[in-house]
Amino acid sequence: MKILHFEIPKKFDEFNLIVDLKKLLLRVRQSEEQYTCTFYDSYDWRLYAKNLTLEALTDGSGLRLSLRDFSSAGEEVILNIASMPYFVWDFPNGALRTKLQPILNVRRLLAQTELRCRRVVLNQLNKDEKTVLRVEIDENVINLPDGKEKRLGLYLNVIEITGYPKPYKKVLEFLRETLQLKPRKRKLLVQVLAAHDRQPLDYSSKPDVQLEPQMRCDAAVKLILRHLNATMLANQNGVLGNVDSEFLHDFRVSIRRIRSVLTQLKKVFPKDGLRPFVADFGWLGKITSPARDLDVYLLSFDQYKAALPISIRDDLEPMRTYLQQRHDKVHEQLSHDLCSKHYQSLIERWQYFLESPLAEQPAEKDATMPIYAIANRRIWSLYQKIIRDGERIDNRSPAQRLHDLRKTGKKLRYMVEIFRSLFANKQYKEAITILKNLQDNLGVFQDYEMQVHTIKAFSQDMMAEKGTPVKALLAMGVLVQVLEKYSHQARLQFADRFSEFESKKHMKLCKDLFYDQ
């Protein structure tokens, strides 16, 4: 179904516009609708980033969900439903769920903004009273934060009915040539958000800090830390409300990035000033770990089941119940910790540090150095450490060596991402891809190792509890064997991934990018 949208200039009167259209369309059924339209997207605008908007229209009786794709002639997927599904798995099986699944994944749909619409519908009918074209004239109104209403003006939507191209073309010709109207490029969502002084994509978890190479190091680091702090705080309410698991994930990644900056660039600020913050963010990382671990286990649960023989998959369900109960308790504790005086004090002290002015003549030698020199030095040093440590790993090396390599890889990745604006685009992308491939392998290996250990601990716990069926414990035993196999497979792949990382080609690329002569 093709749809084109037109913004109607103020010089046009709605009544006369309808009269003109009815004269053109001849046989018309006119009706009026009033509804509220809510625009939904994930917190990080995943749909908008893919040129999609999701509208939920309601007139009080049920919901009409409309997913519009602006990259393909306004193609639309529609679902009529009783109440709003917030996660992909709440959607009924069908085209909308299929389209949303790979984009949203585990993210919850949030109401980003809304408007009220009064819509006049003109259905052009043929002699069988079949609709062969649909024209909608919308008057949109939004509520501003101060309680006032704002009218967004008139909009016209022309919807082609499949198999009836002529009426569609005729109306478009009239709109373009007689009324001199052009199809609207800006999405309605953008206009509604602009009226609230907002714009789409106003949150991203990526550390997008623009740095000048010659910028003073202490100024650059504070800029980075303020950005990371803003990202962390932006996710705080989502963590407290347990809205979806990605809020906690992004919260923790911000914490790790902050810690990484504080430890990797420690010669920029007085040591005594930084030390408490290193400990504080270490504490934050620790208190958020149990909740994140349980999020991951619950998110992976269907994959765990799928990895088992069909005959015993359902036997694993008691483990899901156990995980869910623990998950609820752990999230409650986390909310308690994030509302504590300790946390409030951390945030206040941290904000004070971030806002305090830079010393005019700092004692720390790196403070006034240009940021590109310090960034390059740290990054190159981390690359070399990975090469040294990775070369010492063979098939007989203990697992801890790979875990340590992964930690170093994370520090490197955070540094490379944070200082991204200092590096040439194409080469940067190539370098980060190879690093990511290595990290993915190390991550898979460590994650499976840890899961084996933890699931064994879960089964001990569940065994101590009354009422756990024996077959559930047996299924968990089989799961542990499967995960051990996956872990072993990842271990075997390490050599190839590391060989790509330490290749002459990659090392030359990294040297060109990061080695400051």
Next chain:
Amino acid sequence: MKILATYNIKGGVGKTATAVNLAYVAARRGARVLVWDLDPQGASSFYFRIKPKLKGGSEKIIHRRAELSGVIKGSDFDNLDLIPSDISLRNLDLVLDNEKKPIKQLKKVLKPIAEDYEYVFLDCPPGISLLSESVFEAANALISPVIPTTLSLRTLQQLQKFIETNSLDKLQLVPFFSMVDRRKKLHCEILERRPDHCLHILASYIPYASEIERMGLERAPIGQFSRSSKSANAYESLWSEILETLV
């Protein structure tokens, strides 16, 4: 894409009402649905208010000189399209017979639109013909409305036997009771007692109701003009049960 054919050897059992109403329910639940009116009577085209006319006739589609996507018409309902009937369908058996591997042609014709629709309902004419065999080859399931009478059940058994004899292993037969008149003792007996050979018939059934007959006056699916009626609810339940049954 799942291809569901509303089929019965007998006529007047509710095949078209089934195709139209189930397609409507499926579309409202968010599925992209196509109804192909294969009956030259053009009843489902009539219900959807779409002219029973194919440019070049059905022959052009079978010979693949016309793209299937070029003959599809949007209905008045979200997510629901129709390939209208055409008088040339009365000769479709002859057209198919002139092709190599005639019973495989319908399946081939539908292949290019497999990504565009989740469900295709084939509204079939009554009888057993080359077209029917093409439908059996193309379809994932036969949704078969059966009036709860002795003769209708006998016909169902004949259909079952035909499927088994012709090794149509991938074809699922999904019968359900249609036009059930609870004022008739025989209907009630068959419905309630369900003789052994009826055990595979779905539990959901469609009542004999005046509002279903009103579809001809309203020229719309029953869910459009009588959403909260027993018949509309019956089609909702039927579709839910069919979804659970489909392999």
